[in-house]
Amino acid sequence: MLRTQVVKLARATPSVQRSFSVAAVRAAEGDTGSTRSGGIARGDAWTNREQANETKFIREREMESLRKLKEKLQQQRKHLDELETHIKDLESERGGEQ
Template sequence: MLRTQIVKLTRAPIRSFSVAAIRPAEGDTGGVRSGGSATSREAASENKFIREREMETLRQLKEKLKAQRKHLDDLDAHITDLESQKGGEQN
């Protein structure tokens, strides 16, 4: 076993050291590639913003609908009062 360890240590790969910096290829701008994590993060953020805005719009519409329903109920009650005062007579 000692022999196999010595053999493995002596066969260690030789690493060459380079002083040249990695240069971008022609046309590279250094930006994030399409489909990268930043793009999907942005898309998720936009989707969340749109959902929240739609939920706010729905909430406002429901409030308007509730107010209109109350107004219609008040008008029905008023009509009923007028009919009862008149004695239920209709022309």
């Protein structure tokens, strides 16, 4: 009886009818699937290896950026030393002329 009432209601109001088309599920960038039972702490050898590789990659990138910063700092120090010697030379020339 309930089924017949629902069918009648659906036929009576065409605005209630909906399209039942299904869109394909798409994964966003970085999605790897469902989470593992037990969380991240509990994983198989593949998960542990993947996490270790990611950690190593991040550490290498950080070390590379630190190396570049140290090189830039060294260049700046060298430039400051050159400017300081130039200032001293100018001061000694001015002191000798006066």
